[in-house]
Each structure stands twice: as C-alpha cells, then as structure tokens.
Amino acid sequence: MAQSEPAHGIAMYGDPALPPDFVSLPYANPEAPKGGRVVTGNVGGFDSLNPFILRGTPPWELAHLTHETLMGRSWDEAFTLYGLLAESVETGPDRKWVEFTLRPEARFSDGTPVTVEDVIWSYRELGTRGHPRYRGFWEKVATIEQTGPRSLRLTFNEVDRELALLAGLRPVLQKAQWEGRDITEAGIADIPIGTGPYMVESYEINRSVVLHRNPDYWGRDLPFRRGTGNFDEIRIEFYGDDTVLKEAFKGGLISYVREFNAEAWATQYDFPAVQRGEIVLSEIPHRRPSGMTGFVMNTRRAPLDDWRVREALITAFNFEYINDTLTGGRQPRITSYFSNSELGMDHGPATGRVRELLEPFADTLLPGTLEGYALPVGDGTARNRVNLRRAMDLLNEAGWSVQEGRLVNASGTALRLNVLLQQDGLIGQASAMMDIYARALERLGIVLDVEMTDKAQYAEREAQYDFDLTLMRRSLSLSPGNEQLFYWGSAGADQPGSRNLMGMKSAAAEAMIAYMLQARNREEFIAATRALDRVLTAGRYVIPIHQYSVGRIAHRAELKYPEDRLPIYGDGIGFLPEVWWHKAKD
Template identity: 85%
Template sequence: MRSEFFRLFRAGLCAMILAGTASQTLGAPAHGIAMYGDPALPPDFVSLPYANPDAPKGGRVVTGNVGGFDSLNPFILRGSPPWQLGHLTHETLLGRSWDEPFTLYGLLAESVETDEARTWVEFTLREAARFSDGSPVTVEDVIWSFETLGTQGHPRYRGFWSKVGRIAQTGPRSLRLEFTEADRELALLAGLRPILQKAQWQGRDIAEAGIEDIPIGTGPYVVENYEVNRHVTLRRNPDYWGRDLPFRRGTNNFDEIRIEFFGDDTVLKEAFKAGIISYVREFNAEAWAEEYDFPAVERGEIVKSEIPHQKPSGMTGFVMNTRRAPLGDWRVREALITAFNFEYINDTLTGGRQPRITSYFSNSELGMDHGPATGRVRELLTPFADSLPPGTLEGYSLPDGDGTARNRKGLRRAMKLLSEAGWQVENGRLVNADGTPLRLTVLLQQDGLIGQASAMMDIYARALDRLGIELRIEMTDKAQYAEREANYDFDLTMMRRSLSLSPGNEQMYYWGSDGVDDPGSRNLMGMRSQAAEAMIRTILNARDREEFVAATRALDRILTAGRYVIPIHQYSVGRIAHKAQLHYPEDALPIYGDGIGFLPEVWWFEAEE
C-alpha cells in the first residue's frame, strides 16, 4: 500500500510539474511569430508571397543617394553611413514579411519561442548560419551584439535594451531574453536586432570605428569598394550561407549594387536620364505626369511603374516646436494650420494630384473617424477628457482653404484664433500684449528629396505676411541641419514619420515625453501627453486586434487634434522610373508596397533579347 501511495504521489507531482512547465512555455518552438494571431505562412512555405522564387540571378543595379557618407558602420552614432547598408550586409535573428502587418520568420534563428504574456523570448540559431568570412554565428556573438549595441551602439538600440532584464545562453545554439516590462512587442523587436561578429571587435571600441572599420555581417552582400562621399559598391557573396532558405528564395538577385552620391536631387535626376543610375523614386505627382517624357522613356528603355500599398499615410508636413512660445498655444498652431492654404499650394505645385494627409493613420483601418468618438475609442479617451486637445472627443478635421491665392476665409479665421490667443495687429505687424512681434523661423535642409518644401514655404510666407507674421526661411546643409534639429533650433521644420500597420514602441519615441528636452529626441514637436502615452501602452499590451485598433484610433485623435503639424500631401502610391531590364513580381505586390524589402530586394535583372 505504501509503494502504491508513493507511486501515485510521484505521478501527481510529475503532472503538476509538467502542467506548470506547459503554462510557461506555451507549446513548441515555432518558425515565426506575429504581433497578433498566427503567422500567415506555414512552416514549409516555399518563398515570401511577393518574391519570385524563379527570379534569375545576376546583373548590376545602380542607385542614387542625395548627400554623402563618411561611415560604413550603420550601427553606431558616429558618422553618416548610406541608409541602405545595414539592410543588405547584415541580418537579424528573424526576418520581416512585408505582406503582413507585423510578422517575423526565422532567419539566423531557426525557431522562436515565448510564453503567452511574452515576458521572455527564446531563439535557436541555425547550425548553418555564417558570417561573410565563413566563421559560424554563435550564441556568444548574439549575446555580445545585444549587449554592445544596447550600451555602445546607436541610440535607437538603447530603448529596447533598457527593457531587457536578463539574457543568457540556454543550449548549444539557443539563448533567452527576459523582459522587465509588460510589452508584447518586445519579443518581436528582439528578433530584429542586428547581429555582429564579436571577434572582430575584441579589444576595440566599436563606438569609435572609422570608415575603414567595416563591420563583418552575415547578409547576402559585402562591401567591395568605396570612395568617401562618392560611391559604395556591394558585391553579392557567392558563399552566402542563407541563399537556399525559403525566406531568401527569389530575393537579393543582383550580383552588384552600386550606390552613387549626388549633391542634390536635380543632379541625381539628370544622372538617371543619362543612364548613369538604374532607377529613381519620384515623390511629386506633377513631376511624374509632366517630366518623364524624355527620349529614353519614349523608346521604352525606361519604364514607369506605380506601386500601390495599404499602409497608413503617416505624417509628412511642417512640425511646430511647442518648446518655443507661442507655439505651445493650440490656438496659435490652429491659426498657422488654417493659414496654410493647402488646396492652392497643392494645385500649384502638384497639379492637385496628391491628396492631403487627414490624420496620422489615415488611408488605413487604423485611422480615426472625424466625427465624435464612440464605442471603445471613447472609453479609452474619457479618463483623460480634461487634458485632451479640443476636438479629440468631439471630432476634429483639418480646416479647408477656399482654393484661391488669397484664401480670405481662412485668413479671417486664423486672425480670429490669434486674437483669442492675445495677438493683435499694430502698424502691420502681429504683436502680443508686450508689443513683441510674431516672427517664426522654418528650418529646411538644402537639396532635400522633398524639393517642394521651399516652394511651399515661399507661398506660405506671403500668406503669413498678410496676417502680420514674419516667416524666415533658413536653408542649411545636411550637417548644420542635423545639429540644429537635434537641439530644436527651429520654430517649424519638415518632418516625415512613416507609420506601419502595426505601430508599437516607436510611437513612444515619436510622441512620448521621456527625454523630450534632451538633444536628439525624435519627439520634434515637444508634445507631452499622458493620454497619448496611455494609448501607446494599450497598443503594446493589446491581446486582440479589436483593442489594438481602438487604441490606435484613439492615439490618432490625440495627435491630430493636438495640431502639432501642418500636414501636406500623402504618398498613396509609390512611383519608380527604372531601366526596362529591371523587373519585379507585378502580380504579387506586398501590402506595404515600395520600401525596405522591395527594391532592390525582390527585383531582378533580365537582359533584353
């Protein structure tokens, strides 16, 4: 009887241990992970749905960048590297599918595992994973990369690292990260940290790396040669370890990618017309319609491709620095938005072909409704009702101009708002109670890709002058612009925030108050909103898509009604002019359209017969 008792006791104890283990691990390691729900692709998928697995390998593509470079290390703060470099030469544990809102599949890691609450994540490395010099990728390399980039790397890596409580090896090819905060996105972000080779940096300070210190990566391309501020040539690694992975099938097809650098966008476009570079992206619908009729297009040597997408509009426009008076007053910001005669400016500069951004997440299901808040959105916002910008709960839409050059209706409304804020016209100048005139400075980068910005401000300055406001337009080079932007030395400046179908931690960097007055914050407008931060936390911890969508729509209301940015037009379609030998899967476009992971990643070269 005694032996039977202990047999049953041991059986019960084992059952309890197994049950506890099961509740912690939530099943077996998986081939991918999605922010919400399950990955769309099965474990045995053949290729990404927007890649052509039969695409030929070979050929050469030349792209153009505006500006210069003085670094080939995209992982540290020092220097200015080509923006494409990290995506082509280095890899992460997991890779992103651009045909799903936010889903990752195994890349350097063959599997990912986490618990239901996502308080930790574990990765198992592929045995075949190799650096470009042929050495294996080890758990030691991965842990070193997390720790080093999190403490010495570019600031964009440090926010994630601050939320890691522990990182440790758990097996010959596996490691686990444990998190200190409730944030369901962290398990995915861990899969997107770049992996570097520890041995390369033994006894050296990666943060002080020079131009010649090119980080060794695992990616399909390696740097073959370069000339500072002139060009960088990348060569496809013939021994690339991952060429047969389903995730890589049909991608990285060019033998050579060359990046040429130009002083301004006009020179870059002329180089394209002359056949020096292989493709350009055009952001002006008017230019797309009117200026691409040169002989190479007419002969069919150049093809114009339009790439639709389903992602949010994001926010492009002129951001107002609320750290500076009187821009901390929403009435002044509303007046400045009202005085910006978008309809006339858009018609003048783009032929009216590009629609205006109406909110930060417009053009997607995440965008706010413009009437009163209802349902779950209202429930989320109501606890903050006393601190919300006017119109957040009631409904807010951008003011419309009358379409004429003078926009009298808009200027009258703007003047009324300014008067309510304590500003009056004296001797043709708008002054406050102390007699101080309202002068604003808009900071623009010389030769930026959005070439219309200066022309827009010229028109806008004339409108503000009729209100008695002086608008000074200051153009600076790239280095001066970066310095002044980092120190918030502007009243208005151009801002572009691309937003995804799965917003997450980056929203806190864009709109959160932590470090808002420290140099280099990405919160350019200087907003401080407990309500916005609460919505972001709800986004990060939502267990279902309904809660996630409601929280994002609520955040969109707070941002839009905050009147922090003068929005301009959205880029509702990608426009690429390219040599006829360049091809892409036209019938299988990703939901994110053109962007990182599309060109040059899934394009290929096919010589004319």
C-alpha cells in the same frame, strides 16, 4: 502564437500567415534569375560604413544589405516574423520571455559560424554602446542567457507584447572582429562583418559604395530568401542634390529614381529614354498608414505652445491652392497620422472603445479630440479669405492683434517665425510651399523667414530644436509599437536629438501607446491606435501636406519586379532592390 513551443514564425496578433513549409515570401519570385547590377543614387554623402554606432554618417541602405537578424519580417503582413538566423522562436502566452534557436548553417561572410556568444555580445554591446536606436529595447531586457548549444533566452522587465518580436530584429555582429577594440571609435575602413547576402567590395568617401553578392552566402536556399538578393552588384552613387541625381538618371548613370511629386511624374517623365522604352514608369500601391509628412511646430517655443496659435497657422496654410499650384491637385492630403489604413481615426465624435480609452483624460485633451477634428479646408483661391479670417480670430483669442501692419502681443512683441529646411529630395517642394505660405502669413502680419542649411548644420540645429518650424517625415506601419514613444513620448521632449521634434508632452498619448503595447487582440489594438491618432491630430502639432498613397519608380527596362504579387507595404524597405532582378535584353 500563444502556446509555449518552438515555431517557425511569430505574429504580433494571431498566427503567421505562412505555414512552416512555405516556399518563398508571397511577394518574391522564387524563379527570379541571379545576375546583373543595379545602381542607385543618394543625396548627400557618407563618411562611415558602420551603421550600428552613432559616429559618422553611413549609407542608409547598408545595414539591410550586409547584416541580418534572428528573424526576418514579411512585408505582406502587419507585423509577422519568420526565422532567418534563427530556425525557431518560442515564447509564452504573456510574452514575458522569448527564446531563439540558431540555425546550425548560419555563417558570417568570412565563413565562421554564427554563435550564441555572437548574439548575446551583439545585443549587449549595441544596447549599451551602439547607436541610440538600439538602447530603448535593451533597457527593457532583464536577462539574456544561453540555454543550449544553439539557443538563448531573453526575459523582459515589463509587460510589452511587442518585445518578443523586437528581440528578433536586432542586428548580429561578429564578436571576434571587435575583440580588444572599441566599436564606437571604428573608422571608415573598419567595416563590420555581416551575415547578409552582400559585402562591401570598394568605396570612395562621399562618392560611391560598391557591394557584391556573396557567392558563398549561407542562406541562399532558405525559403525566406528565395527570390531575394538577385543582383550580383549593387552600387550606391552620391550626389550633391536631387536635381543633379535626376539628371544623372536621365543620362543613364543610375538605374532608378523615386519621384515624390505627382505633378513632376505626370509632366517631366517623357524624355527620350522613356519614349524609346528604355525607362519604365512603375506605380506601386500600398495599404500602409499615410504617416505624417508636414511642417512640425516646436511647442517648446512661445507662442507655439498655444494650440490656438498652432491652429491659426494650420488654417492659414492654403493647402488646396498650394496643392493645385505645385502638383496639379494630384496628391491627396494627409488627414491624420494613420490615415489610409484601418488604424486611422474617424473624423466624427469618438465612440465605443475609443471613447472609453480617452475619457479618463478628457480634462487634458484639446478641443476636437473627443468631439471630432478635421483639417481646415480652403476655397482653392490664392487669397483664401475665409480661412485667413478664421486664423485671425484664433490669433486674437490667443492675445495677438495687428498694429501698424504687424501682429503683436500685449507687450508689443511682433510674431516672427523661422522655418528650417535642409537639402533633400523634397526641398524644391518644401521651399516653394513656404514661399506661398509666407505671403499668406504676411497678410496676417506675421513674418516667416525661410532658412536653408546644409546637412551638417541642419542635423545640429534639429538636434538642439533650434527652429520654429521644420519639415518632418514619420513613416508609420500597420503595427506601430515602441517607436511611438520615441516619436511622441515626453521623455524625449527635452532631450537633445530625440525624434519628438514637436516637444509634445501628453499623458493621454503615452497611455494610448501603453494600451497598444499591452493589447491582447487586434481589435483592442486598433481602438488604442485610433485613440492615439485623435490625440496627435487634434494636438495641432504639424501642418500636414501630401500623402504618398502610391510609390512612383522610374527604372531601367531591364529591372523587373513581381508585378502580380505586390506586398501590402508597397515600395518599402523590403522591396527595391530586395525582390527585383535584372533581365538581360533579348
């Protein structure tokens, strides 16, 4: 949308795929019945029902179910928004500003109208006092002002085409609820009033939260909402670990589970309820980037600040053997941060526009960035001799040698590393991988200590970067943008609690992100993203493990989804339970 006039939607590049008179989102079933309940399981606990402030730990799903934004995202397009609380959006060709007009029928769950004052207060309050995730955007807002009875305009203080879309994705809270109160000190009983399809009905700290569908939900007839929010009740149960959660599912206590281990999916889901047809095994493909899942190395600590040591550690990680042992070889490996999509780098030499973007930084780029980089491939055996010899050569180049069975540097200090892990759904795989990896590193004279901590201890140590290696997961979209600076930007490298776990500082990476944010067309954007992918991958910051190119959901047979109209993002945030429904048994 380049012209300056109100429109029903806005796309990062080009025009929205859906016309103004669309009937429903393409992956929703507008005829889906309403009713029934779904019970989901989370690992861990909660002590807050306010997902908008830093204090406390709320259920991760809560904000998506109870609160809404001015615009809603279609998960069948790379990055396109359609009107939700807002009936229209307007912006200029340079996107230095964006204006929204609210729907007159938009209401909070208590029946009061959503006003421009609520929106402006929400943006300012969350941008200055809310969770840190909201503050980066607010720092780029020069002004926010009311322009009409139902309209407001945001003007930005820097050139960034994504800001006009991000402005439509801030949660809207009710100003009157917090009049004279400090939202940052909200307790468990101070549940924010939202505009979404669901409301909190009851809760028991660290055990369960029950949501019910608001029978007076204001947006139930919107095309954007048709076929969504179909369950009358959503119950979130909390379990101490993933094993207990899976047993609860087998016992019929929860409605569905996601399985991340392809070997377990193939061998452990033949229990009686599956054989009787009471449980259905569904696979949901997607076309989004692989993202990065793996063991990130903390470059703030020597010797992990040396790329040769990091490359040696990557080379010694016997993925082919580990993959065969733990998943039967069923899960492919991540090959770069944006692999599995058009945004992923080519593994040969950089060419064309990608090379042009990177060449000004040639003196700072690590080997392989321009020439081409690919992960080391093992021979599939347990000993992996060739790769271990290559790893030792790299360590020798970096000044390390084996003395009396220990790998030491010139001062005689032995190389001993720790990997920090917390309890979650991947912990079994991660700890098993580290057991195999530790034996390989032992052959190089390196000691690897595996430290298991509870959620609270892990959060504190991760925030202070108190680890050598830890498991990292970064989901990436088909339209990466400002969040890339939070993941890889130097501003967070020395800031406690940032998402930049590896501590990378790369002028090249930040320049590529700037190109991405300023790109005027999809082709230029793809080139900049592929260039960023090269900088990240050749940086050797992470030991990549499996990619999850298909979602695996085991669910009760009465839970249905639109199998013939899956979104390109697959099993993402806007899929389950948003577009699923309950079908009563015949």
